[in-house]
Amino acid sequence: MVPIAPFLKPSAAALCAMPFSAPAKTHLIYLSSVDVVIIVAYFAFVIFIGFYVKNSSNTVSDFFMAGREMTAWIAGLAFVSANLGSLELMGWAGSAYQYGLVAAHAYWIGAIPAMLFLGIVMMPFYYISRTHSVPGYLQLRFGNSARAFSAVTFALMTTLMSGINMYSMALVMKVVLGWDLNLSIWLCSLVVAGYVALGGLRSAIFNEILQFVLIWAGALLIPILGMIEVGGWSNLRRQIEINLGRSDYMHMWSGLGHFSQNPMGVHWTGVVFGWGFVLAFGYFTTDFLVIQRALSAHNLRAARMAPIIGAAFKMMVPAIVILPGLLALSVLPFHLLPESAAIATGGYSYNEVLPLMLVRYCGPGLIGLGVTALIAGFMAGMAGNVSAFATVWTEDIYRPFFNRRASDAHYVAMGRWCTVVGVLVSVATAYLVQRSASIMDYALQLFSFFIAPLFGTVLLGMLWKRATNAGGFWGLLAGTTTSIGLWVWVDRVPSALRYVALSPNAKGMAENMYRALWAWIVCVVVTVVVSLLTTPRPPSQLAGLVYGETQLPVEEYAHWYERPMVWASVVFVIFIALNIIFW
Amino acid sequence: MMPGKRPIWFFVGLLLLFYGIVILSAGLWEIRYPPLRPPVLFRLHASIWWGALLAIFGAIFIRRNMRRQS
Numbered sequence: 001m002v003p004i005a006p007f008l009k010p011s012a013a014a015l016c017a018m019p020f021s022a023p024a025k026t027h028l029i030y031l032s033s034v035d036v037v038i039i040v041a042y043f044a045f046v047i048f049i050g051f052y053v054k055n056s057s058n059t060v061s062d063f064f065m066a067g068r069e070m071t072a073w074i075a076g077l078a079f080v081s082a083n084l085g086s087l088e089l090m091g092w093a094g095s096a097y098q099y100g101l102v103a104a105h106a107y108w109i110g111a112i113p114a115m116l117f118l119g120i121v122m123m124p125f126y127y128i129s130r131t132h133s134v135p136g137y138l139q140l141r142f143g144n145s146a147r148a149f150s151a152v153t154f155a156l157m158t159t160l161m162s163g164i165n166m167y168s169m170a171l172v173m174k175v176v177l178g179w180d181l182n183l184s185i186w187l188c189s190l191v192v193a194g195y196v197a198l199g200g201l202r203s204a205i206f207n208e209i210l211q212f213v214l215i216w217a218g219a220l221l222i223p224i225l226g227m228i229e230v231g232g233w234s235n236l237r238r239q240i241e242i243n244l245g246r247s248d249y250m251h252m253w254s255g256l257g258h259f260s261q262n263p264m265g266v267h268w269t270g271v272v273f274g275w276g277f278v279l280a281f282g283y284f285t286t287d288f289l290v291i292q293r294a295l296s297a298h299n300l301r302a303a304r305m306a307p308i309i310g311a312a313f314k315m316m317v318p319a320i321v322i323l324p325g326l327l328a329l330s331v332l333p334f335h336l337l338p339e340s341a342a343i344a345t346g347g348y349s350y351n352e353v354l355p356l357m358l359v360r361y362c363g364p365g366l367i368g369l370g371v372t373a374l375i376a377g378f379m380a381g382m383a384g385n386v387s388a389f390a391t392v393w394t395e396d397i398y399r400p401f402f403n404r405r406a407s408d409a410h411y412v413a414m415g416r417w418c419t420v421v422g423v424l425v426s427v428a429t430a431y432l433v434q435r436s437a438s439i440m441d442y443a444l445q446l447f448s449f450f451i452a453p454l455f456g457t458v459l460l461g462m463l464w465k466r467a468t469n470a471g472g473f474w475g476l477l478a479g480t481t482t483s484i485g486l487w488v489w490v491d492r493v494p495s496a497l498r499y500v501a502l503s504p505n506a507k508g509m510a511e512n513m514y515r516a517l518w519a520w521i522v523c524v525v526v527t528v529v530v531s532l533l534t535t536p537r538p539p540s541q542l543a544g545l546v547y548g549e550t551q552l553p554v555e556e557y558a559h560w561y562e563r564p565m566v567w568a569s570v571v572f573v574i575f576i577a578l579n580i581i582f583w
Numbered sequence: 584m585m586p587g588k589r590p591i592w593f594f595v596g597l598l599l600l601f602y603g604i605v606i607l608s609a610g611l612w613e614i615r616y617p618p619l620r621p622p623v624l625f626r627l628h629a630s631i632w633w634g635a636l637l638a639i640f641g642a643i644f645i646r647r648n649m650r651r652q653s
Contacts, residue, residue: 032609034605034606034608034609037605038602038605038606041598041601041602042598045594045598049594052588052594053588056588074591206591206594209591209592209595210591210594210595210598213595213599214598217599217602217637221629221633225623225624225627225629228624228627229623229624331623359622360622360623361622361623361624361629362622362629363609363610363613363618363621363622363625363629363630364609364613364618364630365605365606365608365609365610365630365634366606366609366629366630366633369602369606
């Protein structure tokens with residue numbers, strides 16, 4: 001292997017004096033034969049897994065729900081792995097470089113409370129209703145209109161998200177290896193289509209476990225070596241303060257009192273209510289991509305433990321994502337740029353920070369492992385979206401509206417074809433997102449359009465028995481159109497951001513948070529008003545769907561250390577401690 | 584559970600063991616033939632200890648999950 005862009009360790013003094021200028025852009029490395037062996041072995045292995053489980057995925061339950069026989073550990077790791085795609089690995093590493101430690105909110109307040117809430121409060125409803133999907137729950141609670149609207153918007157969102165994953169992966173291949181974007185997109189798409197079509201959700205989950213382990217094995221070395229290079233956390237803080245001339249990059253909460261006092265341009269109300277409540281609770285409690293993993297568990301206790309185990313691992317992800325972004329602020333001898341500026345000047349963008357750190361520290365073999373970890377992350381994210389898309393299309397659109405009485409084999413065949421179609425649509429969207437300003441911005445836009453209002457509908461559906469079918473449908477529709485309308489408004493009239501985000505100092509990320517909050521509020525208000533004006537369903541029809549009308553199943557006796565509530569409390573205490581430590 | 588088949592952890596172990604051996608070997612090779620432009624902190628020989636760690640974990644996973652599911 002001959003590195004094209006060698007990174008020599010700069011001294012602290014040299015760093016201070018060095019003008020930040022991006023190097024001439026070319027791809028970073030040539031792969032050695034060892035690296036090629038590692039990457040090829042990975043591709044061969046995931047296809048092998050698809051064939052290995054193929055004969056165990058011949059019924060609807062097997063193909064779409066993995067037979068509902070996964071242990072809590074497998075379901076929990078698949079839960080966290082399914083959203084450990086390109087957003088996590090490249091998007092948030094880039095955001096950490098761009099915004100500093102504030103980006104870690106994505107993993108802590110932007111995830112942990114929501115995941116614990118799912119495990120403790122909402123999972124029993126999903127599990128005992130024996131639904132195949134979140135739109136399936138909406139059908140039981142609010143009727144076919146809400147289900148159809150939710151299924152169509154979810155199918156749209158999953159394919160668009162899958163496109164982001166694919167584009168990010170192709171970007172890594174281009175930056176690190178110099179591979180053609182088209183080659184990367186089609187190669188990885190065909191592999192994902194192959195193993196998901198062969199083994200359905202079971203194959204996707206097994207590969208997610210494999211990918212979870214590889215992501216840690218390949219990415220953990222970067223922060224370890226990075227911290228050795230900078231000489232520990234205190235030195236890292238000091239070097240970043242010297243390099244940037246400001247201290248707000250290394251705090252999570254202390255700069256959130258005003259929009260202008262933190263690099264992200266957000267306010268704590270937006271972080272807590274828009275991000276931590278609406279977006280996070282919406283994503284983790286209503287996005288079927290992640291719920292499907294927990295629903296594959298073999299009993300209710302395992303289904304409740306799955307998001308709690310996922311939350312414990314999620315809390316650790318900043319070590320391999322946020323920390324490399326911060327280390328880059330300290331050790332890279334040039335500035336990274338926004339995507340558009342990087343394209344215009346030939347420099348490196350924020351999104352490329354993780355591959356840059358990889359080639360800084362890793363030699364032959366470890367480079368191959370790191371690249372495999374990135375590919376695995378992208379494929380996990382894409383496979384998660386595609387398998388969820390196949391389930392929602394087959395179970396919530398095709399079966400109820402086109403063909404109600406087909407055999408199991410027919411629906412499984414439909415699921416397999418859907419997987420292929422979903423991948424092809426994702427390929428198309430991958431080309432679409434190349435026009436997007438940033439990966440994170442694009443993803444949060446989608447969440448605020450579709451997930452935020454859906455969370456309002458599902459929450460009222462589960463907790464308020466007075467909510468009616470008409471209220472559920474019109475609330476969902478009003479919330480979604482509000483969110484899209486606000487986005488169009490700010491897109492056409494940028495100065496409108498001050499009204500959406502409630503401050504003239506607000507920046508783009510704040511817009512996403514407040515847009516989600518408004519969409520949720522409109523959804524809830526419309527649902528409540530319409531419900532009060534329409535006839536409620538009799539309580540007898542709400543059994544198993546609403547708190548107060550549902551006899552929750554009694555879980556089998558378990559020792560204190562096996563109870564979901566105990567572990568949720570432990571995770572929550574650690575979550576609080578981390579926020580205080582990095583305040 | 585898939586009767587007659589091995590659990591996923593067995594295959595995780597297999598891949599980790601394979602990767603560990605390959606990376607460890609590459610690290611040992613680099614001691615004999617150092618690269619012209621070594622990465623930062625090359626003196627720590629991360630390939631050797633990281634490769635060994637992966638191989639050990641892989642072997643443990645294989646050992647504990649050899650049995651086919653009933």
